[in-house]
Amino acid sequence: MSFESELRQGRFTVGECEKCHKTSWPPSEFCSNCFGNLKYRPVKEPGILLECSSKDGTIFGIVKFEDSIKIIGTINGNVEQKPGQMMRVASCDFDKSPKFTFTKS
Amino acid sequence: MNVAIAGYSTTKFTLGQPSIENLLVSATKELFQNTKNLSQKDIDAVLVSTNNNKKYLAPILSELTGITPKIAQSIENMCNSGANSIVSGYSYIASEMADIVLVVGAEQAENSAQVLDWDVSRGEFTHPIFWGTMFTKAHKRKFGTTEEELAYVSALNHKNAQDNPAAYNTKAYTIEDIMNSKRLTEDLKLLDCSRSCSGSSAVLLVSENLAKKYTDSPVFISGIGQKTTSASFTKNDLTRLDSTIDAANQAYSMARIKADQVDVAEVHDAFSICELMILEDLGLVSKGNAGKLVLELYKTNDKKINPRGGLIGSGHPLGATGIAQIAEIASQLQGMSAKRQVKNAKIGLVQNMSAAATSSTVLVMRN
């Protein structure tokens, strides 16, 4: 079980250390704090929108989940949102890179 | 042991596709032509700065130029490879493992090796324009930075590049040209962006006691700062370049200077917003006010910032950029920059960074 294989199943997960219980982001094989083994578990939602912009009519933004998990994805419905807006994951997948769509929570 | 710059060269940047070996040899040949008394047998180390995927380029360059150095190796660190290589060369001399180090940077315009494909936190938005646009939007939101202020960054760099014979593009652009250039994202236009190109640049580092053999006016590296905060763009605060702030503080402290003593600087304007953030984070202007500073530099024809035209004006051959920045500041401190010359420049600064400023290098130089 890994970030990528879970994402292919539409599940957004993060590695949590079995030893020190810290989460490691970006995804990795071992804990970046103590090198302990990671167990992948669902990321807690909602997250918070930090910033957004658009290209050719597609709005995208950086969303922060929990304390440190930040990722860029598309904003659902192409409705511009203000930073500070709570967001959740509408869909996610992996095809060469992670693909996220966020929606207003 | 103090470390001096005793020679340098920068080849003409182009959108052509010469071989990486040709680019490396051309800069080396020009450096030998520019530097008195330099012989191949003097060189203890050859360092190659590039993101090119070709292997073993430092020994290849050495062989093609008749050098048989003790140390020969490549250094790759994305856009910051150039300044990183200079710091490595400095360290060899400061530690007395070498007396004379040749550092050569080169990149080819069309080269898939320039792309950082590791950063999954960018999701499917992997191209640098996406971090450029996020930085721009956040700066506009927090400090009220306007599109016109950003356009002046591009105008200033393109104007300065007109007097730089190595620049890939010496065309004049008006504010209107820039404001009306193709919109790539909501917050970035084509002329807000630096362009990847082919080019090469070389610097000869020597120990202080040998400097006068090769040049009448050596330039010294008096301050060095480097910082890596992460490799993921999204770890950044969006309105501040933490790695640059840290590297600048280290460099100022080592050189025993304050930001306001800097006479001339080359900074890493990958996008127009980067130049504003860098000027603020180097402490050359207070936070949120770099737009006003750039406007004033433009209107008064002041070449203090990016006299060679920065990355936006000169072009951005990744592995060569940091070396070309250092070559420019060395030339400024020698009073050899012709139409680009900043009068009486005594203290110079170079800021080079990688991958959305997840790492930065700041050098202070003096004559």
Ligand SMILES: [Zn+2]
């Ligand atoms: Zn741990």
